[in-house]
Each structure stands twice: as C-alpha cells, then as structure tokens.
Amino acid sequence: MKTNLDPNFLAPADLARADTILRSCVHCGFCTDGCPTYQLLGDENDSPRGRIYLIKDMFETGQVNAAQVTHLDRCLSCRNCETNCPSGVAYTDLLDIARGAIEQQQTRRVTSRVGRWLLRRGLGLPRLLAAAFSLARQMGRWPGLAKRLPVRLSQKRSSGSVVITQPTPQKVLLLAGCVQQAATPNVNLAVEQLLAVSGVEVVRVAKESCCGALNYHLGDHAAGLADMRRLLHTLDAAGPDAAPIVSSASGCGVTLKDYPSHFPVGDPDHELAHRIAARMVDVVELFNDHTIKAAPMRVAVHTPCTLSSGQQLVTNVADVLTRAGIDVVALGPHLACCGSAGTYSVLQPKLARALQAKMVTALTTHSPEVIVTANIGCQMHLGAGTDVPVLHWAELLWQQHEALLAAPDLVPDR
Ligand code: SF4
Ligand code: SF4
The missing domain is CATH 3.40.50.1860 (Rossmann fold)
Known part of the structure; x- marks a missing residue:
C-alpha cells in the first residue's frame, strides 16, 4: 500500500512504525471474513481492511473525523485479523497508534472523555475494585438483584481443606491481576493449589500494579507506558531471577508478553522488557x-x-x-x-x-x-x-x- 503520511500528525517513532505497517498491507482482504465486527455488521469499515484505510486516511490528512472514531471504537482488538493475514500486518500496533492520535486530538465529547477516564482510573485500582466486587457479591446472594448485575461473580470460598504436597525447588511468580483478584479471588487460589500438587512453589508478587493494558488500549499511551515500566521494575525486583512469571488472566498475560514492542532499542528498559517478557507464561503452559x-x-x-x-x-x-x-x-x-x-x-x-x-x-x-x-x-x-x-x-x-x-x-x- 502506498502512503503519504502527514509528518506533523504523529510523533516520529509512531509515524515511522505506522508507515511500515501500512505499507505491509496488500489489501487482499483475507483478514475480513474472520473479523467478528464485519461478520456481525457486514460493513467494510468494520473490517480490518476497512479500518486500515480509515487509519491511513487519518494519518495522511492529519484530521480525525467522526466515522473514523466510530469504526475504530467498534474494533475489539481481538487480533483474529493478524492470525489470518498472510502479509504479517501488525494491525493491533497500527490501531493503538490511531487510538492514541484520537485521544490526543480530543475529538470526543466531554462526557465520553470523562467516562473513559473513570474507567481507566477505576479498573486499575485493586482495592477500590475489591470493595465494589465485594458489595456486588453480597447483592448477588439476593436472586432478584443478581439478575440485574452486569457481570456474574463467583462466591468467595475458603481454601481450608486442601492437602498441599511438599514443594519442589521449582518456583514461579504468580501475578494476581487487578480485576481478577477483586472479582474472582478463587481463581488464583485454585492456581496455587494446582501448582502446589504439581510440586511448584508459588511466590505472589508484592505491590503488584496494573500491566498497562487498560490505559494503553484506551489511547492513553503515556499512562499505559508508565504502568508497564512500573510493573517491569516490580517484577525485576520480585525475584527469583529466572523463575517463570505466571498469569492466569490471558488479557494481562498477552500484554506482558508484548512488552518488548513498547520499549524499542535506546529505551533504558529495552533489555529488561525482553527479559521479563521471556519469562512470562500463561498458567496453562505449566500443564x-x-x-x-x-x-x-x-x-x-x-x-x-x-x-x-x-x-x-x-x-x-x-x-x-x-x-x-x-x-x-x-x-x-x-x-x-x-x-x-x-x-x-x-x-x-x-x-x-x-x-x-x-x-x-x-x-x-x-x-x-x-x-x-x-x-x-x-x-x-x-x-x-x-x-x-x-x-x-x-x-x-x-x-x-x-x-x-x-x-x-x-x-x-x-
Ligand atoms: S491486513 Fe493482511 S489480510 Fe488484511 S488486507 Fe491487509 S494484507 Fe490482506
Ligand atoms: S482486531 Fe478483531 S475486531 Fe478488530 S479488525 Fe481485527 S478481527 Fe476485526
């Protein structure tokens, strides 16, 4: 795909990355059939190829319009298009650059901006989340109210009766996840117990913070990168040195495995991002x-x-x-x-x-x-x-x- 991007619209690193990605797309359309929003809505603008054209237009004209925002907001970032693309187009990276540009231009209504800000801040605060989910869990005990809850929560149970075998020297660091530890605390208890009977010692990460996915994918790149950098250093300090870092929430895990793409050569944390990402596993990989x-x-x-x-x-x-x-x-x-x-x-x-x-x-x-x-x-x-x-x-x-x-x-x- 030929491009002629506006050199003033994006920061130089984003401009170069966006240009490379756009040029790698040969507009074959192999990605469209597997796209959930295209299958649901049947509109080319809600397909990956259509969105790539919308992004190209935004970056060439240096203008954000309402149609671009609508169709890019509808993308799920599910990456199914990347799986189906024969040319290896890094669609999600391109989308993230576009979402960052949209937030920079402040084209959204004030109410929308406030709502997104509250989501970014609220979901990254485990204590606030834990209190909210605890309240929701109590409401969930009443059948009438349970039906009205937007999400289904597990009732917390104790891990009391568990027989844990002698741990082997093998250790892993376990990430609790912001939302998961508040909404479904049983999951990490179950993971710990499964690993314990498998002879794996589990170390919880002290002072764990958000992986950055929330801020980054909502277009606040500066806050997302700050979150990522904070967690990188927390994990580096958490030891043991070469132990796998385990996530049982695949949304957090994929973000951590992707860290190297956010810390290019020259960044002081470039090497650390590679080291931490190489240690990341989803819990299923341990089985x-x-x-x-x-x-x-x-x-x-x-x-x-x-x-x-x-x-x-x-x-x-x-x-x-x-x-x-x-x-x-x-x-x-x-x-x-x-x-x-x-x-x-x-x-x-x-x-x-x-x-x-x-x-x-x-x-x-x-x-x-x-x-x-x-x-x-x-x-x-x-x-x-x-x-x-x-x-x-x-x-x-x-x-x-x-x-x-x-x-x-x-x-x-x-
Ligand atoms: S993203 Fe890949 S599959 Fe989709 S149109 Fe471009 S080259 Fe083809
Ligand atoms: S990330 Fe998912 S929803 Fe978005 S364009 Fe690709 S396949 Fe469609």
Missing part, C-alpha cells in the same frame, strides 16, 4: 507436560482471543482438561470474540451483547454443565449471558480434582 486427574464433567471451553490469537495457545486448555478426564464438548459455529474485550462491553454494550449471545449459543450447543474460559473479562461477560456457570478452567480443574480425591471410584477410564 503442557503433566496431568492432574479430575472427576468427569461435561464442559465447554471458551478460548479467549488473548489466549488464541494473542498467545497462540489455541487448544491448550481443552487438552489439559481432556487429559484430566473431563469431557470437553464441541462448540457450535461461532465468531472469534465473545465481546468482552477489556472495556468493550462497557463502551460498546449493544455490539458486546450481540457477540455474547452468539458465543453463548455456540458454547451451549451440546448442553455442557459448565463453561470454562481463561480470562476474567470473558468469564464475567459470558457469565452475565447464560445460566450455565462460567468458571476459569483452573478453578474447574481444582474443583473436579478435589471431587475425585473425595470419591476415587470416579476415576475416569482415560
């Missing part, structure tokens, strides 16, 4: 080589975009559960994203609900007892759209492992 047995159950697996397109861990959760003895049911036809997508379900509620309904239909086609996923946002968003319980897969695996210990005659044949 690639061994099996934890579990009592059988019919389960539908939702694979978040941040795990499949973001981390290329497409079948890992289903594989771990199948090896455990859990019956993983097939899904019906579905789009690539459930509509959660960070703050998307709040900022684009109508589209998010349409995507949620399609995903729930696909997941419940074969009547599972439970739906599992691997990211807190997806868990809450899907949970609000179905009466089938939606859990993190680690929580389900631990629950079924305990059930098997309590009733060993449930040992599956496999």
Whole structure:
C-alpha cells in the first residue's frame, strides 16, 4: 500500500512504525471474513481492511473525523485479523497508534472523555475494585438483584481443606491481576493449589500494579507506558531471577508478553522488557507436560482471543482438561470474540451483547454443565449471558480434582 503520511500528525517513532505497517498491507482482504465486527455488521469499515484505510486516511490528512472514531471504537482488538493475514500486518500496533492520535486530538465529547477516564482510573485500582466486587457479591446472594448485575461473580470460598504436597525447588511468580483478584479471588487460589500438587512453589508478587493494558488500549499511551515500566521494575525486583512469571488472566498475560514492542532499542528498559517478557507464561503452559486427574464433567471451553490469537495457545486448555478426564464438548459455529474485550462491553454494550449471545449459543450447543474460559473479562461477560456457570478452567480443574480425591471410584477410564 502506498502512503503519504502527514509528518506533523504523529510523533516520529509512531509515524515511522505506522508507515511500515501500512505499507505491509496488500489489501487482499483475507483478514475480513474472520473479523467478528464485519461478520456481525457486514460493513467494510468494520473490517480490518476497512479500518486500515480509515487509519491511513487519518494519518495522511492529519484530521480525525467522526466515522473514523466510530469504526475504530467498534474494533475489539481481538487480533483474529493478524492470525489470518498472510502479509504479517501488525494491525493491533497500527490501531493503538490511531487510538492514541484520537485521544490526543480530543475529538470526543466531554462526557465520553470523562467516562473513559473513570474507567481507566477505576479498573486499575485493586482495592477500590475489591470493595465494589465485594458489595456486588453480597447483592448477588439476593436472586432478584443478581439478575440485574452486569457481570456474574463467583462466591468467595475458603481454601481450608486442601492437602498441599511438599514443594519442589521449582518456583514461579504468580501475578494476581487487578480485576481478577477483586472479582474472582478463587481463581488464583485454585492456581496455587494446582501448582502446589504439581510440586511448584508459588511466590505472589508484592505491590503488584496494573500491566498497562487498560490505559494503553484506551489511547492513553503515556499512562499505559508508565504502568508497564512500573510493573517491569516490580517484577525485576520480585525475584527469583529466572523463575517463570505466571498469569492466569490471558488479557494481562498477552500484554506482558508484548512488552518488548513498547520499549524499542535506546529505551533504558529495552533489555529488561525482553527479559521479563521471556519469562512470562500463561498458567496453562505449566500443564503442557503433566496431568492432574479430575472427576468427569461435561464442559465447554471458551478460548479467549488473548489466549488464541494473542498467545497462540489455541487448544491448550481443552487438552489439559481432556487429559484430566473431563469431557470437553464441541462448540457450535461461532465468531472469534465473545465481546468482552477489556472495556468493550462497557463502551460498546449493544455490539458486546450481540457477540455474547452468539458465543453463548455456540458454547451451549451440546448442553455442557459448565463453561470454562481463561480470562476474567470473558468469564464475567459470558457469565452475565447464560445460566450455565462460567468458571476459569483452573478453578474447574481444582474443583473436579478435589471431587475425585473425595470419591476415587470416579476415576475416569482415560
Ligand atoms: S491486513 Fe493482511 S489480510 Fe488484511 S488486507 Fe491487509 S494484507 Fe490482506
Ligand atoms: S482486531 Fe478483531 S475486531 Fe478488530 S479488525 Fe481485527 S478481527 Fe476485526
């Protein structure tokens, strides 16, 4: 694609990066069919190729218009287009540059700007979130109010009866995640217990802060980079030196694995970003080589975009559960994203609900007892759209492992 970008519209590094990405697109359209918003709306401007043209126009004219903002806001950042692109176009990087430019130009209404500011600030404060979710959890005990909650929350349970085996010298650092530790604290308890019975010692990260995804993907690049830099140094100081850093929220994990792209050569944290990113694993990667047995159950697996397109861990959760003895049911036809997508379900509620309904239909086609996923946002968003319980897969695996210990005659044949 030929370009003639306005040299004054973007900072020099963004200008060069945007130019390279735009020129790598050959407008073949292979990316469009797998794009959830294109499949839903049928408008080329809501496809990756259409959005690339809108961004090119913005960067060439040096002007932001309402149509560009509308169609770029509708993008889920699910990365399915990157997976399907034969030319390796770094679409998400381009989109992030465009979103940063939109925020810089301040073209949004004041109410929209205030709402986005509150989201960025509020969701990055674990204590405030914990208080809010605790209140919501109490409301969730009352059936009438539970139906009105925009998200479904797990009821906190104690980890009291757990038998933990002797830990081996192998250690991991466990990230709790801002939203996850407040909304579904059982998930990290389950992860710790699964790792403990696998002989892995878990060290929690003290003074953990936001990974930066929230600010960065909402276009506040300066705040997002500051968040990333803060967490980089926290993790560097947390030790042990070479231990894997584990995330059980795939949205946070993919952001940390992407850190090197935000700290180019010349940045004082360039080398640190590479070192930390190389240590990052999603928790499912720790179960690639061994099996934890579990009592059988019919389960539908939702694979978040941040795990499949973001981390290329497409079948890992289903594989771990199948090896455990859990019956993983097939899904019906579905789009690539459930509509959660960070703050998307709040900022684009109508589209998010349409995507949620399609995903729930696909997941419940074969009547599972439970739906599992691997990211807190997806868990809450899907949970609000179905009466089938939606859990993190680690929580389900631990629950079924305990059930098997309590009733060993449930040992599956496999
Ligand atoms: S982003 Fe990739 S798949 Fe989509 S039009 Fe451009 S080159 Fe083709
Ligand atoms: S990131 Fe997802 S929603 Fe956005 S253009 Fe790509 S496929 Fe479509």
